[in-house]
Amino acid sequence: MPIFSEQEVQEFAELQKRYGAPAATVLPVLWRIQEKMGWIDDSAMEEAAAICQVPKSHIQGVVSFYTMFFDKPMGRFHVQVCTNVSCMLHGSEKLYNDVKGKLGIPNHGRTEDGMFSLEEVECMGACGGAPMMAVNERFYEKISTDEAFTIIDQVGASGNLPTPKFFSQLPELSEATNR
Amino acid sequence: MADTPKLVLPDIPGLRNIETYIAHGGYRDAIGKAYSMAPTAVTDEVKKSGLRGRGGAAFPTGLKWSFMPKTNEKKKYLLINGDESEPGSFKDRQIFEFNPHQLIEGILIASYAMQIDHAYIYIRGEYGYWVKMVEKAVADAYAKGFIGPRMKENFRPSGDGVEFSVDITVHKGAGAYIVGEEMAMMSSLEGGRGLPRIKPPFPAQSGLWGMPTTINNIETMASVPPIMKMGGEAYSKIGDPKHPGTLLFGVSGHVNRPGVYELPTGTLLTDVINVHAGGVPNGKKIKMVIPGGSSMPPLRGEQLEGVKMDAENLKAAGSSIGTAGVMVMDEDTDIIHVLTRIAKFYWHESCGQCTPCREGTGWLLKLLQRFDAGEAMASDIDLLHDVAFNIEGRTICALGEAAAWPVRFTVERFREEFEKRVKPGLTVESPNRVHSLRKGGLDIVQVHVPVVERV
């Protein structure tokens, strides 16, 4: 079973017109695969190669190069804790270890029920909100271990991501702007 | 504080909505002025403003634009760098979130000046949430006919202006610091691994798909509309004359109010930290500041007095403006541990093409881990310095320097911190030393190699 319908393949063909060569849609196509399937398996790579008109080996090279592409199944909710300098100065090494202990999985591991996976990440561009934890695309900034645990519990119970409490790093902008 | 100009991130509620942006003169004042001039005159205006790139190298923007061919035989591309992965940098994200339309208007003006066919906004994958915000802004601007073929109806040229249209596409990265390097970003956009290439050829001759390409940072682009509105001359009078305008300072680490502050260039570093970011918690002293993102030379706490935050003054003070990501560390900070983490980052992010970078970053990390664990020997301090020094200038891209600088300058400026971590009495004579001793006229059989086992 191919991942993409004929219509979706057609959409990629349209997208390719916005670039100088079809290969430029490698990243967009792989992102769509990962959104649909959760990770990028062997047959998906073949399909991507055909759409982007590149050899499959090229796709394999790309998937292995970029840290955000998964070549194995990961959790529905991918928990990331930054341990780079600005976060480290605000205790992120402890936060990471606490979260790791709570989930009971190693770095790049996945819980048995497939709900969570964990990754220790490099700077996420949230240094002003250190320490930070991201779940999928949501950033939770200036959080304590307790708050991180609450978020994980809420996600586990409801399957939804709570709204981050702290969402701006522009203290001088008015409240209204921050909405 | 209140009278410092806010050009890139003005305090206007809801500015991210296209209607609000339009209500404040968006897609009209700045672009209207540009379209009343000949394209080359727009470039000249940017040259006059003195605007320098905000992506790290502070290269004069107008000059960069003037490298593009003036003819339209080949397709021309503009690539906007939103990879923002340098630890300590989080400023471009605020533009995506609070003022995406000013970024777009800046791109439209730059595209007009260089007669670009297609502009790409490359945003790091970790910013998925913000990618969507920018995609929405681009879609809204398309719907209004501000981008794409309908530009010709909406923005009628006047004076010396010419008819023009350009397309904009948002491209999402997938996690790789090295992609922020301009040549790597082109490889990545073309659909490959993000590997830097040797220059020349420079992008203005042969960039994306072999065509002339210009690469600029997000904040650089968002600074263009205010320049058009007020004129290059007026802009050049803001802040430091050699590096004019406002900068988005991202202040993080040990400060009371971490965040992004838009301030004129040439602002005192001590003011950035103490006045704007609220000073160090509990009145502690500052041990170290990295003023421009983690790849820049660190400054000692005692070195900060009178240091101004702009490219030239910071260079004179022994560091570099980089991305203006100010990382503050108080007196209790374990500098060695911090530096080890920095070294780990660059080791992790090296793409591996150049031996000095690939092997050197690994050696820096190994040596620093020894210091971190208190297992280093006295000679390791100079070895560390030596390894760092030998990476610089011997690599394809500047990641080599990015890895070496923080280490080399920390050794030079905080030597006592390393000495404290040396394990007394630990020495290792390496076999190589013996090899060189032979030339000293020793009988080989006489050479004795004392080796102390590591614990």
Ligand SMILES: Cc1cc2nc3c(=O)[nH]c(=O)nc-3n(C[C@H](O)[C@H](O)[C@H](O)COP(=O)(O)O)c2cc1C
């Ligand atoms: C390793 C490395 C990483 C870089 N990362 C970024 C980045 O994340 N964002 C950026 O704008 N420039 C980055 N740069 C600088 C770019 O190569 C380029 O100089 C810049 O985007 C040009 O834009 P500007 O002239 O507007 O500053 C990086 C450079 C190197 C060597």
Ligand code: SF4
């Ligand atoms: S300096 Fe490092 S990151 Fe840059 S091309 Fe060489 S190996 Fe790759």
Ligand code: FES
């Ligand atoms: S150091 Fe953690 S987000 Fe930048």
